[in-house]
Amino acid sequence: MKVYQNSTHHQVFVIGAGAAGLMASVTARDLGLDVAMIDSNDRIGKKVLTTGNGRCNITNESTAMGTEEAVALARKYHSNNAGFPLPVLEQFGIRQTIDFFFMLGLPLISLEDGRMYPMSLQAGAVLDIFQLALEDRNVPVYFKNKVLDVTVSEEYPRFSILCQNEAGEEHVYTSEYLILCTGGLTAPKTGTDGSGYTLAGRLGHTLVNPVPGIVQLKLDYPHLKELSGVKFDGTGRILVNGEVIRSEFGEILFTDYGLSGPPILQLSRKAAFYLAQGEEVILSVDLMPDRTEEEVAEFLNGHWRIFGHRTVANSFIGVVNKKLIPILLKEAGIGESDTGLLCRDLTEETKHTFIRLMKQWAFRVTDTNSFTNAQTTAGGIDTTELTEGTLESRLVPGLYLAGEVMDVDGDCGGYNLQWAWSSGYVAATALAKRVAGV
Structure with a gap:
């Protein structure tokens, strides 16, 4: 011994x-x-x-x-x-x-x-x-x-x-x-x-x-500060090489560095591992998860027909969080000089862009928050x-x-x-x- x-x-x-x-x-x-x-x-x-x-x-x-x-x-x-x-x-x-x-x-x-x-x-x-x-x-x-x-x-x-x-x-x-x-x-x-x-x-x-794991995601996106604090019930999807790896539904929160909320936390593990392997990771957000893309198209086109005299910006009031509206317009190529654009003057291409943004708003994930923030x-x-x-x-x-x-x-x-x-x-x-x- x-x-x-x-x-x-x-x-x-x-x-x-x-x-x-x-x-x-x-x-x-x-x-x-x-x-x-x-x-x-x-x-x-x-x-x-x-x-x-x-x-x-x-x-x-x-x-x-x-x-x-x-x-x-x-x-x-x-x-x-x-x-x-x-x-x-x-x-x-x-x-x-x-x-x-x-x-x-x-x-x-x-x-x-x-x-x-x-x-x-x-x-x-x-x-x-x-x-x-x-x-x-x-x-x-x-x-x-x-x-x-x-x-x-x-x-x-x-x-x-x-x-x-x-x-x-x-x-x-x-x-x-x-x-x-x-x-x-x-x-x-x-x-x-x-x-x-x-x-x-x-x-x-x-x-x-x-x-x-179970941590917030950082995004490469120039308008995060304007979006910070916006909450919505939606679906998040992690994509690698165009393939959906995992999707989760729930309350999603924009922050000044990226996205948080239960669905994002659930998705973070997949994002972290693929990022560690040097892969490009895309996070796609569905703002209207209770409707198919066809239903979203039917709803928005009908909305724009009824309110053709309104500006495009005003047509989104009550449809999405108000802080999202100017960002969505920028994503669709409507600049500050075009803020008076009427719904009846929307091109088909711009309409399709808005419909895609409602269902598949894509962001590039750059990182996760640190272990200090992880669960x-x-x-x-x-x-x-x-x-x-x-x-x-x-x-x-x-x-x-x-x-x-x-x-x-x-x-x-x-x-x-x-x-x-x-x-x-x-x-x-x-x-x-x-x-x-x-």
């Missing part, structure tokens, strides 16, 4: 006291393991406090129905290894999440679009409940410890975790098993700074290049190097991964926290079975 000076030993160490780490620790302890946590912060779950606008969107019950629940839920997740999330979600899905929090003493309620929150609508309540759960189970948390390195040995104890505290003092923690729950690159002020990628890389794992990280540790259904490393036996650190990310609406709960539970359960020899 190795002898370490100034070391602390537990059977299992969980690195990271975020959502996945908390779930893994509570589950591992309930299954009889000697588990402890290490975190660089001074309290558990700092990032959880920022989720759901401070209410903590724990999960989403919209897919919690029928025998195909896990399959429907898996469609909300993305990875270069497409089938990887399903075996995890089959073991611990939405119903199990609801039951788990009820067991801890945290009843959930469902609000818009099936999004579920603590009944108090306070993210802090989630952390308070987890703190009580850790105390009830005597799970120690070693706070203010920045992990500098992790080494693995063929001898006992297998893992050595070198840490540094806020005073600059180093300490070694040792264990037979390790669960890495360090998160991705989003919200770096809460401690998710990508350091887990470095640790996993030193143990031989490969990184799928991470990009911001999740797309990319991470390559999941082909993990065992499906257990999350154990294929390269380092006894090492498990959970949460955002791996290349799995979910849609907006509670699905990323659901992945944290699901993967944390599955990693701890698989580890307990390994220890028991099952």
